Amino acid sequence: xxxxxxxxxxxxxxxxxxxxxxxxxxxxxxxxxxxxxxxxxxxxxxxxxxxxxxxxxxxxxxxxxxxxxxxxxxxxxxxxxxxxxxxxxxxxxxxxxxxxxxxxxxxxxxxxxxxxxxxxxxxxxxxxxxxxxxxxxxxxxxxxxxxxxxxxxxxxxxxxxxxxxxxxxxxxxxxxxxxxxxxxxxxxxxxxxxxxxxxxxxxxxxxxxxxxxxxxxxxxxxxxxxxxxxxxxxxxxxxxxxxxxxxxxxxxxxxxxxxxxxxx
Amino acid sequence: xxxxxxxxxxxxxxxxxxxxxxxxxxxxxxxxxxxxxxxxxxxxxxxxxxxxxxxxxxxxxxxxxxxxxxxxxxxxx
Numbered sequence: 001x002x003x004x005x006x007x008x009x010x011x012x013x014x015x016x017x018x019x020x021x022x023x024x025x026x027x028x029x030x031x032x033x034x035x036x037x038x039x040x041x042x043x044x045x046x047x048x049x050x051x052x053x054x055x056x057x058x059x060x061x062x063x064x065x066x067x068x069x070x071x072x073x074x075x076x077x078x079x080x081x082x083x084x085x086x087x088x089x090x091x092x093x094x095x096x097x098x099x100x101x102x103x104x105x106x107x108x109x110x111x112x113x114x115x116x117x118x119x120x121x122x123x124x125x126x127x128x129x130x131x132x133x134x135x136x137x138x139x140x141x142x143x144x145x146x147x148x149x150x151x152x153x154x155x156x157x158x159x160x161x162x163x164x165x166x167x168x169x170x171x172x173x174x175x176x177x178x179x180x181x182x183x184x185x186x187x188x189x190x191x192x193x194x195x196x197x198x199x200x201x202x203x204x205x206x207x208x209x210x211x212x213x214x215x216x217x218x219x220x221x222x223x224x225x226x227x228x229x230x231x232x233x234x235x236x237x238x239x240x241x242x243x244x245x246x247x248x249x250x251x252x253x254x255x256x257x258x259x260x261x262x263x264x
Numbered sequence: 265x266x267x268x269x270x271x272x273x274x275x276x277x278x279x280x281x282x283x284x285x286x287x288x289x290x291x292x293x294x295x296x297x298x299x300x301x302x303x304x305x306x307x308x309x310x311x312x313x314x315x316x317x318x319x320x321x322x323x324x325x326x327x328x329x330x331x332x333x334x335x336x337x338x339x340x341x
Contacts (some may be wrong), residue, residue: 007338076311182320248317
């Protein structure tokens with residue numbers, strides 16, 4: 001009987017072995033094509049195909065163009081313009097790319113045989129570090145040293161302000177960590193729970209084969225199957241929701257540094 | 265079952281108690297949103313972004329606990 005290994009689905013293994021390339025300053029880079037890389041490429045190809053199919057200029061939009069316009073309108077109105085305001089327009093391409101990329105990668109993990117790229121902490125950490133770096137660069141470029149006013153909420157007596165600065169600093173520095181962990185944890189948890197219920201379906205089914213009173217195992221197996229259906233519906237919602245939340249939090253952090261002089 | 269595996273299972277179970285707070289926080293959040301939305305339905309749609317943001321932030325605390333549970337259970341030491 002095969003062992004129940006919920007973590008085996010997240011293993012990254014090489015599909016095409018490419019000899020390591022020496023890079024000066026970093027050392028040896030292993031550029032082998034792994035299953036994670038392959039699915040990222042598939043995701044990029046899917047998004048590019050979506051653009052090619054939907055980026056028409058028809059006055060009366062077809063279905064794909066209407067979908068693309070809805071997505072664009074949502075990111076523009078609700079996220080950048082809604083959260084950041086007028087100064088948020090330059091960040092629209094970045095936020096839209098983040099949203100589409102995370103949504104596509106999340107959804108690809110739900111397909112049968114698909115590998116959830118965003119369930120790898122390395123991938124989500126890279127996206128989170130990119131967001132954090134952009135927030136820092138924009139903050140210092142726009143505000144100079146006035147960037148540090150972010151940590152001092154206005155109008156506070158000195159005795160309260162000094163610990164507040166430390167608290168604000170720590171909660172600012174932990175942002176990339178929470179961004180990465182939120183997406184990673186959601187995807188990991190969803191896939192592990194789905195695996196566990198799938199193992200119940202098979203395990204209880206095999207148990208029910210023994211006949212007699214153990215035939216109740218088939219009932220348990222059917223119930224577990226229905227739970228998997230409900231879980232996958234939830235996972236579809238979570239896939240889009242986590243992409244939206246990542247993009248929205250990016251906009252919130254950008255709003256803090258971009259509108260620093262307007263008051264929080 | 266040796267002591268390490270038993271300790272791992274106990275540790276993972278204890279880590280799951282962190283989800284109590286997440287559940288309570290999410291209930292409070294959505295309850296307040298529903299209460300306000302029924303009082304002022306026209307203003308409810310405008311705040312939906314912050315509802316989802318608050319939901320993600322509150323849920324992520326529980327997710328951190330879940331990830332710690334997985335780390336305790338599955339990381340081979």
